[in-house]
Structures are given as C-alpha cells and as structure tokens.
Amino acid sequence: MRILGIETSCDETGVAVYDKYQGLLAHQTYAQNILHADYGGVIPELAARDHIVKIIPLILSVLDQANSSPKDINGIAYTAGPGLVGALLVGATTAKALAYAWKVPAIDINHMEAHLLSPMLEKTPINFPFIALLISGGHTQLVLARDLGKYEILGESTDDAVGEVFDKIAVLLGIKYPGGALLSKMAQQGVSGRYIFPRPMIDRPGLSFSFSGLKTFVARTILSSFYNAQNYADIARAFEDAIVDTLVIKCRRALDQTGLKSLVISGGVSANCVLRSNLLKMMRIRDGKLFYPRIEFCTDNGAMIAYVGCIRLQVGLINRDLSILVRPKWSLEELPKIR
The missing domain is CATH 3.30.420.40 (ATPase, nucleotide binding domain)
Structure with missing residues (x-):
C-alpha cells in the first residue's frame, strides 16, 4: 500500500510518498518564508496562490524521487483542516482531481492528528x-x-x-x-x-x-x-x-x-x-x-499526512465523494475512531 500525501494548510507546500512496508520513500517541502517576510505574518491569499504554483511540480518531483508512478499509488491523503481555507482548498482540489483521474480513494486528514502522530515516523x-x-x-x-x-x-x-x-x-x-x-x-x-x-x-x-x-x-x-x-x-x-x-x-x-x-x-x-x-x-x-519528530518533520510536511493517510486507508476511512469540503476549524475530538 502506497500513499501520496499533500499538505497545504498554511504557508508550506508539502508532498510525500509513504509505503506501508518500506516506510517513507520521498518527501519535499517548499516554505513560503520569503514571500511573507515583509508583512510580518502569513497573507492567506498569497499563500493560496503560491500553493497553486508549487504543488504540481512538487508532486511530480516526489513521485520521481520515490521511483513511483500513478499506478503505484493506492490512495491520496490531503490536509482537510484545520488551516487557512484558501490554502486548504488548493490541496483538497488537487487531491480530489488526482484521485478521480487515478481511480484511487482520497483520504481527508486532520492536520493536528498528523502532527500528533508525526513522531511515529521515527524508529x-x-x-x-x-x-x-x-x-x-x-x-x-x-x-x-x-x-x-x-x-x-x-x-x-x-x-x-x-x-x-x-x-x-x-x-x-x-x-x-x-x-x-x-x-x-x-x-x-x-x-x-x-x-x-x-x-x-x-x-x-x-x-x-x-x-x-x-x-x-x-x-x-x-x-x-x-x-x-x-x-x-x-x-x-x-x-x-x-x-x-x-x-x-x-x-x-x-x-x-x-x-x-x-x-x-x-x-x-x-x-x-x-x-x-x-x-x-x-x-x-x-x-x-x-x-x-526529527527537525524536518516538526514544521508542516507531507510525510505526516501520508503516514496518517496510510493508517486510515487500511481501516477503510476514506472519502469517495468527489465533493470538496475543507474545515478551517476541526477539533481532534471530532475525528472518527480508527480502532
């Protein structure tokens, strides 16, 4: 089982490929620090626009790094919330479109659960x-x-x-x-x-x-x-x-x-x-x-999203509905139980 993970909750575009048996195969993160530096904080509209520019090249690059093609991917996990609504929509629409094209399920992931479980990427x-x-x-x-x-x-x-x-x-x-x-x-x-x-x-x-x-x-x-x-x-x-x-x-x-x-x-x-x-x-x-987690997984990243996506796909917690729903506010206590 191999999962493509997409993270776009705020000002980092993160993509990764995680394999159930081989672990993390590849991951890349693009941070928008320079883009927002002059404003003293994240500008939501600028963040969303930059995700649009970066996300497809990052996906292609990570797939190549993982020596994987669309036929190797069994599911696409994406951050559905919490986060900036415009940024979330970029990742969600991309994930849903790819899931439809590749005929695989999409898995909506809570960003905070992914952070909570990110240390499990370690040995x-x-x-x-x-x-x-x-x-x-x-x-x-x-x-x-x-x-x-x-x-x-x-x-x-x-x-x-x-x-x-x-x-x-x-x-x-x-x-x-x-x-x-x-x-x-x-x-x-x-x-x-x-x-x-x-x-x-x-x-x-x-x-x-x-x-x-x-x-x-x-x-x-x-x-x-x-x-x-x-x-x-x-x-x-x-x-x-x-x-x-x-x-x-x-x-x-x-x-x-x-x-x-x-x-x-x-x-x-x-x-x-x-x-x-x-x-x-x-x-x-x-x-x-x-x-x-190691330093590179402390900030927002696609690896943690792909990892949680793999767990949730295994128990059938997927979303085959093509409608796009993101949740800027989404409590951990509202999540469906995995086991």
Whole structure:
C-alpha cells in the first residue's frame, strides 16, 4: 500500500510518498518564508496562490524521487483542516482531481492528528496512551491520546498560540518573520535572570494556556528599553525561559493528572532546543519517555499526512465523494475512531 500525501494548510507546500512496508520513500517541502517576510505574518491569499504554483511540480518531483508512478499509488491523503481555507482548498482540489483521474480513494486528514502522530515516523516505537503537547502554528494544546483516533483535549490556549507569540516578539526585536528560530538563537547570547517575565496561568488549576498577557508584558519591556544587542538578547532569553517554563509545568501537571509516563511533543515549536532539553530532564526524573519528530518533520510536511493517510486507508476511512469540503476549524475530538 502506497500513499501520496499533500499538505497545504498554511504557508508550506508539502508532498510525500509513504509505503506501508518500506516506510517513507520521498518527501519535499517548499516554505513560503520569503514571500511573507515583509508583512510580518502569513497573507492567506498569497499563500493560496503560491500553493497553486508549487504543488504540481512538487508532486511530480516526489513521485520521481520515490521511483513511483500513478499506478503505484493506492490512495491520496490531503490536509482537510484545520488551516487557512484558501490554502486548504488548493490541496483538497488537487487531491480530489488526482484521485478521480487515478481511480484511487482520497483520504481527508486532520492536520493536528498528523502532527500528533508525526513522531511515529521515527524508529522508536510509541505505545498508547500518552500525553501530547501540540505546538504548531495557531495551536497550543495538551491532548490525551488514548489510541489511534481517540483523543481528548485536556487544555489549550485561550488566546495567542506559542508559535504566534514567538513570531510577534521576534518582530519587535528586529527579526524578520518567521522569527521564532532566530529569536532562540538570540536568546543563547542572553544573560539569564536579568529580566524576569511572568509564567502565565501556572498559579491556578487546570491545563489551559494564555500567552497574550506575556506577549504584552514583553512588548512593553522592549519598547521601554534602549537598544543594544546584549539588551535584546537578555530580553529574548527571559521570554524564551518564561515560555518554556510554562509549557514544562503544564506538561508535568497533565502527566500527574493522568499517571502516564510517555510525552509526545510536535509542531514547529517542538524544535526548540531549550524546550526539548528541559522536557527531557523532567521525563528522566519521572522515569518516563519523551518522543518528538526529527527537525524536518516538526514544521508542516507531507510525510505526516501520508503516514496518517496510510493508517486510515487500511481501516477503510476514506472519502469517495468527489465533493470538496475543507474545515478551517476541526477539533481532534471530532475525528472518527480508527480502532
């Protein structure tokens, strides 16, 4: 069984081919960072137009890289949501057209489930149940994954997601969008403790997040501070420390409440080295295990879509209807159960 995966939920065009027996055969991702850099964020219309230009050449290139032709493909998995509606429609229409032409089923995939399961692309096996911290784009969620397709959202951000806050603070520090990774590099030069920022919502019970207050606090500190490289590095360090501490505390709380020993982190912010290091320390102390995808699979990619498509095709969760439906908002709790 061989699946073509297509990801176009936001500003990355991702395509991959996954084989049930041989694993991932090929994948490529085109990021639109340069396109959106001057605007300080993703412009939905520009994102959709760029997907249109890039998607077919990427599909052809990945098929060639995987030494596959249309007759080798047994299904086409595509991101149906959540995401930007225009971007989602590009992937959905392409997938449906190819599925019709190649006489194979189309499989609509939830983008967040794909992130949640992306560490399973690695060789280390992950057993259910586990806690997942999903920190991708506009999402910050703690999820109890009981089994494939059986997910319970334990807590999520009530306002800005972690990734959004990283990018917004980066802009104020003079870093072009997307600035999250560059902000982390700046923070490495910072002096710990020179600035102390709040750890939001850790003084109250529950697993929800809120980062807009922290964003405002840091923004005011930047605007009221004199500029020099060290000063900005110190602010970046304090900001990153506040974010990481908050995420670690919430993860620890989720593990305590459920009694579980396995933690998955995925999504773009899961590539943050400080977060990974602190969570690894916590899990070692708890005699637990931390799982995460390799860096190239932290951001949006076609490999995770193809992988989940393979799982869902095996149990017959496919869509032979040629109508095109995308879901800009789509909760993990609404997914049909796999088993």
